[in-house]
Amino acid sequence: MNRNPHVAIVGATGAVGIEMIKTLEKRNFPVGKLTLLASARSVGKKLKLKEQEITVQELTKDSFKGIDIALFSAGGSISKEFAPAAVKAGCVVVDNSSYFRMDDTVPLVVPEINGADVKKHKGIIANPNCTTAITLMALYPLHQAFNVKRIFASSYQAVSGTGAKAIEELERQVGQIVAGKTVTKEVYPHQIAFNVLPHVDSFLPTGYTKEEMKMENEGRKIMHHASFRASVTCVRVPVYRAHSIAVSAEFEKPVSVESARLVLSKAPGLDLVDAPEKAEYPLPLYVAEKYNCQVGRLRMDCALDNGLCFWVAGDQLLKGAALNAVQIAEELIK
């Protein structure tokens, strides 16, 4: 791999695409050249990498000639259609959609957990689901120390996880309510302002949403832990940015709050924020725009004989998407 790779961002004008550009810049990723790709309606828009202005080009199957790494974040159908063309052109794809995640030939990577899996790629590397990635940032270090058997988790997911239109929807609905006007809906099936929706992604015949099943399925693959079990409820909340997850985790080896605290305080990409007596615990409002996830509210689980409760929060546009993708690109050029 070129040490100063030509990088393309597919879906450059979306909420995650914009964060990808910022993250390449902030982390001083050695970009040789940056190509910004998007659908026809965004062509001609100009975005900046450092002081350099870059014009968005239309995504076609011929877009990938000479590109070394393509970061895709334009939804599963775009990944399905264009990632194979990119691979054919000799490009390595880091895909943020769910489309390739469970494909046995595609590594699914959180660099702090299974960074070595990057090397096994055959052209495509998948970026995990945001809620899963953030949860695993705290769960995996505990798993290494105490062997996790299963978790029970409930999420508090920000609207920016749905995209830029959902951010606008929450802003618009709040404005309508403050002005005493009728609330309009375009993105979510129900009002999201001053409400919570137990509905993220689409429903499966089992009654779970696809989003809820990602924790168990992607968690098994990322942690290399085939018997990991996860019972999850995913809920959208009127927060702009950063997801939070309440977790009960059962372990094989004896666990204590003290031993868990020691493990988590040394975990990469994670900050321990756990001083409830001073009202210090992870909050989506404060973790927004931070690279590190935060974990706190550590306590022994009341309903498990050897379990811990904790609360983890992280910026899902960063660790759940753009940051993780750039970290994978960093592994590629190592």
Added chain:
Amino acid sequence: MNRNPHVAIVGATGAVGIEMIKTLEKRNFPVGKLTLLASARSVGKKLKLKEQEITVQELTKDSFKGIDIALFSAGGSISKEFAPAAVKAGCVVVDNSSYFRMDDTVPLVVPEINGADVKKHKGIIANPNCTTAITLMALYPLHQAFNVKRIFASSYQAVSGTGAKAIEELERQVGQIVAGKTVTKEVYPHQIAFNVLPHVDSFLPTGYTKEEMKMENEGRKIMHHASFRASVTCVRVPVYRAHSIAVSAEFEKPVSVESARLVLSKAPGLDLVDAPEKAEYPLPLYVAEKYNCQVGRLRMDCALDNGLCFWVAGDQLLKGAALNAVQIAEELIK
């Protein structure tokens, strides 16, 4: 007990007190006379029961002469100080605070679950914690059918659970943010607008909040189920009214979604709202101001061998407070 009792409301001008007056009126409770009591600063305010205007009087230890039933909702310290005086004056106290709930001589009652316990009172009957009451409205019918062993629960609690000042705080912060002004805090330790706080009630040395422990402690007493276990995370969310709870429940007897649905569809005070394919599930925005709680999102639990996941929502000012108190008063005059 007088069939047309003289009723007093202690804390009449608070968020719950106002709902108590409305609930007495809407349910045609046979109020002989209504006395409204509050602290000195609310004295002289006028509130209406049907067409009758009633002036708020100052709460003193002499306030209870001739009163048959006193509904207390003015916080634990007021209950501690004034409930014994009310009992001494021959009044039956229905107390909404947590102060007497775990007292062995005080019944803790959800009428649909353990209404018969009302008869055991010695002057005081306690109204349970709102999150506990709403959760048990769905859990108890399932327990009767399948014997619950333990639950894992995460709450999404509305600001009105904290009181009228917290409603004002959310409104004020939203207005400040929309206007681009600095956000001010008076009630919560952190901004609640566009944020979620894993902090409801105060922290115990174990790392749990008092609120989180109420589910297990009060649940055991209400369900007469001493071995019931509950692992709970309580979270305040920027919703004005109605709490929601995500629950994983393990049972002794074999459970299925179909059998659970049948049980829940017949449960008193509960509506089954469970058609995810039509985006129909309980939502705090829609359950607000309703007497019945709602349950949905029924599915087999992924991490339990014999468990169910469900999502329950209810108006915590009603079933979690005012309605439940009036229902207890109805039991008293039966």
